[in-house]
Amino acid sequence: MCSSDLTRHExxxxxxGDGIGGARELGRAADxxxxxxxxxxxxxxxxxxxALSDRATELRRWSFD
Numbered sequence: 001m002c003s004s005d006l007t008r009h010e011x012x013x014x015x016x017g018d019g020i021g022g023a024r025e026l027g028r029a030a031d032x033x034x035x036x037x038x039x040x041x042x043x044x045x046x047x048x049x050x051a052l053s054d055r056a057t058e059l060r061r062w063s064f065d
Contacts, residue, residue, distance in 0.1 A: 007047040008036050015051035 015034045034051035039061060041048055050059070 003047050004038055004049075007049045008038060008051075011036055011049040011051040015053075 012034055015036075016032065034053060035055045036049060036051045037056075037059070039048040039050060039059070041061075050056075
């Protein structure tokens with residue numbers, strides 16, 4: 001898996017409530033699939049993704065430079 005795949009996977013785990021360790025407590029059903037998108041960080045050496053129940057109509061990235 002490349003880093004973007006891992007980032008998307010992590011966002012989906014958090015959305016389900018599993019957490020990175022995969023502990024299922026009060027999470028969503030395993031067959032529930034979120035809408036997931038990678039976020040453009042403007043060339044930063046970082047990765048980000050968000051997972052939502054419904055497709056977002058708009059996403060905003062704020063910069064606090």
